[in-house]
Amino acid sequence: MIQVEGLTKQYGQRRAVSDLTFRIKEGEIVGFLGPNGAGKSTTMNMLTGYISATAGRATVAGADVLADPLEARRHIGYLPEQPPLYPEMTVGEYLSFVYDLKKVKTAGRRAHLDKIARMVGLDQSLTRLIKNLSKGYKQRVGLAQALVGDPSVLILDEPTVGLDPRQIVEIRQLIRSLGKARTVILSTHILQEVSAVCERLLVIAGGVIVADGTPAELMRRAAGESSFTLRVAAPVKTAATLLRGAAGVLDVQTLPGEPEPGAYDFLVRSEAGADARRSVFRALAGAGLPILKLAPSGDSLEEMFLRLTRAGAPAQTQTPDAPEAEPDPEPDAPPDTPPEADAPPEQTEEEETL
């Protein structure tokens, strides 16, 4: 459905996107994941023909986006980073304008627009002026705009930005249901979003694709190296020496502070493919030192993301022994991978917005 070959965008000296190549099959829901400034929006703008590529080509539904732009754009519904709304129009007027602008051929403007309004939850707001809408509602209007004309490809640049947690859940469900019959590309820097919505992930950093696969695949790949935090009731030096001596341990870091009297926290990294937890237990038990806590550190998806996007070097995806330049962001964080349905509000706000 979408084919991208060697797509490159150069802004003066800066290369925003470099030699991007990927294919997206019909009916796939693909997430572009990457830190801000990684080139997600630039790529989407090139796919929709808003900006041209410096090199390479992209085809959507068989039509080259630059050579045959009108045909390509007929198949695309695009929600840009900032929804393109006219504040002085009402929601209904605006959607009707988009219907005309896209030269939609399907009969029954009213029925078509009403259906879309119902889908995104705007059916009660058609007579409201866009300038009076809240950010979340504006985002919905932007999404509705992309759906006008039933395009077979949806390109959504951060579709859930500005929505409240309940709306986020609703919109994600909507995208999933839309993706049954359509090809969807959505960009996000919210990790939960990709696991909640996407079937496939393209991780972009520094303008290049650093990883491509299903969320599960990527996590498995990233899990080659794992780390955990440990609380041991023993003098720091004794414990650290013992830990370093245990089989499968790559590195031990002493964490600051004395969380419990006489007990200290350590961050232990296992070697690739090895699970050092058993050997650590044996080593400490042999020395008679009690383990007060043992927890896998951080969210594995977040770890994967950090590792993949660190410095944006594609080689790192193949070699799991990444340098430990960056300490784990939240060593004590509980292993929270909540399903998106019961995500509490604060959770969504605090998601790793890297």
Added chain:
Amino acid sequence: MSAVFKRELHAYFTTPIGYVFGALFLALTNWFFYLYNVVYLSASLSSVFFVMLVLLTLTTPILTMRLFSEEYRQKTDQLLLTAPVRPIEIVLGKFFSAFGVVAAVLACTLIFPLVVAIHGAPNGAEIAGGYLAILCAAAAFIAIGLFVSSLTESQMLALLGTIGLFVLLLLLLLVRSSIPASWAWLHAFIAWFSPYTRFSSFTQGIFPLNDLLFYVSLTALFLFLSARLLEKKRWA
């Protein structure tokens, strides 16, 4: 094209812009008509047409300033440029919406010939020619304003830039009178591309085709340039 046209026309009348333009233009032309034709009892509308021309250069920028600048600022150009529409369609839609507003406002001045006809004997051909000429000139002014608006994100800059350009052309006429007569080519040059001197024959009741073509080609040129500029933004 019709989608953009309808939206812009709608915007002119749901925002104050259309009304500001209409009120300003009509108030000033009416005032002049009253002074010249009613108080001084003239049946010739030619001076009124010339006043309309000058007023149009000062007021059409109000209509054109936001046509593209506002799209850039609100990032709605992303919607237009990713829709299955060619840039020239967008430009034409915007052009005709502004032109429609000018035409509607000019229609309101049809009361002038009516008043004159009741109390005197106006020259029908002169009036018809005057309206045709003023419409052609307005088209050129709108096309130029549209082009300037496509250069900047700021409405204010587009407004001042367009008015500035027209005032400069008007000033050139004043400069011309102080150029020594031996520089005839410069006289001719300024006269050639000044939309004001082009207009003077119309107000004398003459209807030269080449002057009409001048306005039409000026319009076409700037509409083409605007479309190219829109296309060029992609390649930035």
